[in-house]
Amino acid sequence: MKISSVGICLFSLFSGSLATPLCTGSLNVESVKMVHKIIQAAYNTNDTSTWDSLAEMTDLYGNRMTGTVQYDRSAEWVLRNAKSHPELVAWGEDVSVDYWQRNEESVELYIPTREPPVVKLNMLGLGLSVGTGPKGVEANVIPVSTFEELEQLGNSTIAGNIVLFNADFISYSDNSKYRRLGAENAQKYGAVGVLVQSITGYSLNTPHTGSMTPSSIPAAAITIEDSKLITRMYNRHKAAKADPKIPNAELFVPPKVNIKMNAQNHLNYTRSPNIIIDLKGSEKPEEIVIISGHLDSWDVGVGAMDDGGGAFCSYDALKLISKLPRRPKRTIRVLMWNNEEYTSKGAKSYFNTHKDELDKHVFAMESDIGNFEPWGMRVMAPQEQVNKLAAYGKLFLSDIGGGNATITTTAPAVDITPLCNYGIPCGSFETLDIYTQKSPILLQGKEGYFRFHHTDADRMEILDPRQLRHNVVAIATWAYLLADE
Numbered sequence: 001m002k003i004s005s006v007g008i009c010l011f012s013l014f015s016g017s018l019a020t021p022l023c024t025g026s027l028n029v030e031s032v033k034m035v036h037k038i039i040q041a042a043y044n045t046n047d048t049s050t051w052d053s054l055a056e057m058t059d060l061y062g063n064r065m066t067g068t069v070q071y072d073r074s075a076e077w078v079l080r081n082a083k084s085h086p087e088l089v090a091w092g093e094d095v096s097v098d099y100w101q102r103n104e105e106s107v108e109l110y111i112p113t114r115e116p117p118v119v120k121l122n123m124l125g126l127g128l129s130v131g132t133g134p135k136g137v138e139a140n141v142i143p144v145s146t147f148e149e150l151e152q153l154g155n156s157t158i159a160g161n162i163v164l165f166n167a168d169f170i171s172y173s174d175n176s177k178y179r180r181l182g183a184e185n186a187q188k189y190g191a192v193g194v195l196v197q198s199i200t201g202y203s204l205n206t207p208h209t210g211s212m213t214p215s216s217i218p219a220a221a222i223t224i225e226d227s228k229l230i231t232r233m234y235n236r237h238k239a240a241k242a243d244p245k246i247p248n249a250e251l252f253v254p255p256k257v258n259i260k261m262n263a264q265n266h267l268n269y270t271r272s273p274n275i276i277i278d279l280k281g282s283e284k285p286e287e288i289v290i291i292s293g294h295l296d297s298w299d300v301g302v303g304a305m306d307d308g309g310g311a312f313c314s315y316d317a318l319k320l321i322s323k324l325p326r327r328p329k330r331t332i333r334v335l336m337w338n339n340e341e342y343t344s345k346g347a348k349s350y351f352n353t354h355k356d357e358l359d360k361h362v363f364a365m366e367s368d369i370g371n372f373e374p375w376g377m378r379v380m381a382p383q384e385q386v387n388k389l390a391a392y393g394k395l396f397l398s399d400i401g402g403g404n405a406t407i408t409t410t411a412p413a414v415d416i417t418p419l420c421n422y423g424i425p426c427g428s429f430e431t432l433d434i435y436t437q438k439s440p441i442l443l444q445g446k447e448g449y450f451r452f453h454h455t456d457a458d459r460m461e462i463l464d465p466r467q468l469r470h471n472v473v474a475i476a477t478w479a480y481l482l483a484d485e
């Protein structure tokens with residue numbers, strides 16, 4: 001924090017006039033003092049507690065897929081931890097959840113010139129995919145890079161084959177449609193299975209899973225490298241068919257794969273909780289500011305980045321505020337959502353269970369796009385409120401980062417979507433790209449995040465203790481301001 005700007009702000013408030021535009025709103029001098037204390041925590045370089053506690057939980061229980069015992073044990077770990085803080089009120093709210101079980105799976109590619117000719121590909125079945133049965137699905141692969149290309153090829157080319165969506169990474173929103181809707185679309189033209197090039201701009205032969213719209217044909221993600229290999233095989237075979245005299249034409253076979261997936265969908269499999277942790281407000285405890293991340297993860301890696309970081313930074317922001325000498329007026333509520341990764345049952349259940357108090361929710365924040373150097377919030381709220389938040393951010397968070405606030409017209413994060421669409425002002429807390437330090441609002445500003453997203457590489461080593469501490473401080477600053485103005 002720039003001490004001079006605080007001085008100006010405090011001076012104005014002490015004198016009773018709000019001369020500086022950065023001190024607008026109903027912030028009082030006590031709020032400003034508390035925010036100043038929060039920000040001091042950023043400079044406590046000995047404090048690695050957020051990183052350490054997330055490492056402890058993920059080391060103990062591993063990944064936390066909804067419906068698994070690891071999820072429930074992790075949820076119990078959080079509740080035990082929260083109950084050791086008497087100023088916090090913590091409980092689990094059971095949600096009826098489905099369970100998608102991966103089981104054994106493989107993709108084999110036939111290259112008869114190799115020894116052995118069966119090449120096992122790194123792959124991950126897509127969440128909610130059907131299984132293939134024990135024999136698997138075996139067929140030639142037709143690569144396409146867009147849905148338009150799929151449509152042009154149509155039934156005559158696609159029927160009986162496996163479609164590979166091989167689009168290169170532009171951004172998550174541009175590319176994830178092939179993972180989500182690829183099987184549904186390919187099925188219309190008689191495809192018997194789908195492969196999707198993993199959604200990332202960079203690969204160490206790493207497959208990335210993710211959810212899909214359920215379809216009657218199986219779907220799996222393969223790596224960029226294998227997607228390109230299959231595409232080259234397809235093109236060479238096509239060229240050899242057009243001109244059998246090209247060199248080595250007789251060696252160019254069409255790409256043929258066998259997909260085996262024993263995946264099973266278990267509907268209404270079990271009851272498993274959202275975690276809720278409250279710090280009750282001092283004057284208006286019935287009014288609520290949510291800060292949140294999702295506790296569930298995929299069944300690969302340990303979900304350290306997605307979204308252990310968001311969940312734990314939100315939780316530790318609440319702990320930081322709970323230690324202040326002055327509580328904010330409103331209740332700050334940490335949500336650790338269940339089931340973000342495939343059917344958002346946790347978010348839907350919270351919305352329905354808390355229908356009667358939705359009008360008392362004054363803001364809902366989620367952090368689910370990485371916790372690197374803090375950038376700020378994309379906010380779905382009236383422009384006036386966003387301007388005010390941007391002014392607060394500039395005033396308080398210029399030094400440690402995390403103070404940007406820009407407007408968005410669509411719900412900016414998955415779990416808070418029902419709340420945003422209900423009309424509750426809401427924001428996605430976001431950070432700079434882990435490698436390029438580009439802003440998350442730029443097209444390529446999250447490329448680093450997607451190198452690890454939904455992979456076995458989503459481990460603690462992506463996260464940095466200092467960056468997590470700064471995320472905690474930035475989230476706590478926003479939460480305190482929103483709960484106390």
Ligand SMILES: [Zn+2]
Pocket residue numbers: 294306307340368
């Ligand atoms: Zn996530």
